[in-house]
Amino acid sequence: MNTDKGTTETGPSLLGGVSLPAAAVFEPALAHNLAWMQRFADAHGAHLAPHGKTTMTPSLFTRQLEAGAWGITLATAPQCRAAFAHGVTRLLMANQLVGEPNMAIIAELVEQGAEVYCVVDSAANVAHLGRYFAARGQSLNVLIELGVMGGRCGCRDADQIEALVAAIAAQPALALVGVEGYEGMIAGGNEVAAVRAYGERLVDTVKALRASGVLRREAPIVTASGSKWFDLIAEAFDKAALREGYTPVLRPGCYVVHDHRLYAGAMADVKARQPQLEGELKPALEVFAHVQSLPEPGLAIVALGKRDIGHEPDLPLPLRRYALASNPEGGREPVDVSGWQTTHIMDQHTFLKIPEDAPIAVGDVIAFGTSHPCLTFDKWRRVCRVDAALNVIEEMPTYF
Incomplete structure (x- = not known):
């Protein structure tokens, strides 16, 4: 793409002044989507931490934060570093932090003032994180990941969660502050019912952990939601009355530019489930x-x-x-x-x-x-x- 304009009030025409092929984001639809999803989250008493891996475009991160987002979700330590370098200070790494070079990146961000969260699902990872951050004299915020059978990461049952809580408690450098999940891997004959059940399980887990006194955050975080089932996760948060005493966080990423097929179909399903929603x-x-x-x-x-x-x-x-x-x-x-x-x-x-x-x-x-x-x-x-x-x-x- 050959233009030398950068940000201008009146730039070149995409059809005559830009080397093609070129990817284009239309401002009218972008502005609409930013406002629409923020209103949706606000209406359900939830915070929004859009998944930045969708675009890895700091200009869009800034727009999302200006629209009211609580933070930005990332998938990897280098992605967190890139976002922080462009002004994002609250980083939710919805992934396990594995490998000392990656831990070093996060430790450096924490030293520079970043508010960082990552997820854990194994005692082995907890032990490694605990040793590394203790040696750095730092505390790392961690969320227990709640998984599903046949899915990817995350604890599958209550026994695994109980063992993980004990492992985290043995690491003074780790602060357990909530629960994270991802419903996008749920599949089967009745996905809607299964996602609703998963949302309830997520909420029940964070409530049980809070009641047990193991969480080290006054308003513990509970977070899930990709771009397909965000309405059902928001519904679970709202039904559980998490507006007071918790920090419910939705993490859709693709909404910022949406698409013409996959998520267009998902949006039609959301509208069918939630006919009261205005616009799309x-x-x-x-x-x-x-x-x-x-x-x-x-x-x-x-x-x-x-x-x-x-x-x-x-x-x-x-x-x-x-x-x-x-x-x-x-x-x-x-x-x-x-x-x-x-x-x-x-x-x-x-x-x-x-x-x-x-x-x-x-x-x-x-x-x-x-x-x-x-x-x-x-x-x-x-x-x-x-x-x-x-x-x-x-x-x-x-x-x-």
Whole structure:
């Protein structure tokens, strides 16, 4: 992407002043999503700590915090370091902190004034963390992770939790401050019921730990929620009356730009479960690329590949055509091409099945939607923030 503008009031047009392919975040939808999710969390008496791994874009972290977020969630120690370097001081690492080089990163952040939380699910990890942070003369905030059978990390049952509480109590350098979970791995015949049950289990666990006196935080943290089931986790927090005496935290990440397929479907499910909700999230992320070849009828090759856009669980979704080459006078007006189909994607090429009589030329631009935005952001070192007219407002660096 070749622009030298940086943040400007009137930047170049994405269609004429930026080297394509380029990833673009639309400001109107972005602003809407930031406000919508913050209102949702506030309405349920919950804090919001958006998962930063989705974008790893500090400009967006700043916007989320300015909108009212409690902190930013990260997945790794280097991600925490990148966020802190750009002004994020409350860091929730929703993952186990393993390996002394990673512990050193977190210890350095704590020394610099960061408020850091990480999760634990084994006595072995607890012992290693306890030794390391004691040697540094520091205290580390930890949350017990509550897992599910067949899922990834986390304690599976009450006996494991009890043993872990005892292990943490034996480490003076560790402060047990709450419970963390992730419901996104739940699958089966009745996922809604299973997620609701998991939310209740999460709440019951933090309440039991608080009653036992083992928690070292006056308002203990209870946190879960990805971008699919956030309404059910918020429902569990609200039903348990956690507004007083606890710190309930929701952690969706993809909401900030949403998408055109995976989370669009999840949003429709949320609206079906919660018909009283006003409005909904809007897709804000698209990738623009040139048609580079029309080698045979019904086939367009676009200069876009796996290195530019996510391609799972769905292939890129063609949305609009800008006829810059086939109609130079009016080509900046978008034409809907949502009936066209991506059939294959390679490192630098996307195969589009198009009508044989489609008015298209080499040099035209196609805007593509995504399914699961995390897998598109990590392709880019810079992402364009654009207005509704496709003028670049800001070039936003990413830090993957």
